[in-house]
Amino acid sequence: MTVINKLEQALTSAKSLAADLKTFSMDTEDQQAKQMFDQLSSSVENTAQMLQSRINFVNNEEPQYLQESLGMQQQDNQKQNKNQKQ
Numbered sequence: 001m002t003v004i005n006k007l008e009q010a011l012t013s014a015k016s017l018a019a020d021l022k023t024f025s026m027d028t029e030d031q032q033a034k035q036m037f038d039q040l041s042s043s044v045e046n047t048a049q050m051l052q053s054r055i056n057f058v059n060n061e062e063p064q065y066l067q068e069s070l071g072m073q074q075q076d077n078q079k080q081n082k083n084q085k086q
Helices: 003-027 031-061 063-085
Strands: none
Touching: 003 031
């Protein structure tokens, strides 16, 4: 697995975690927990933005990663479409 793949995987995980934390915040009525989940979500969103910046930097420095990354995204999209049809 290349560096760019690892970064993209980390970015996907961070975005998923941020979404989960937002869901937890909306699902709870405990105001302290709601505030905690909101703060954690914001922190993870900032982390995701930093990861995206790093991915953009690596893609600019190493254009072959951009081509590889686009190819991987197309494969993932095809797999998702196939799974949805089943």
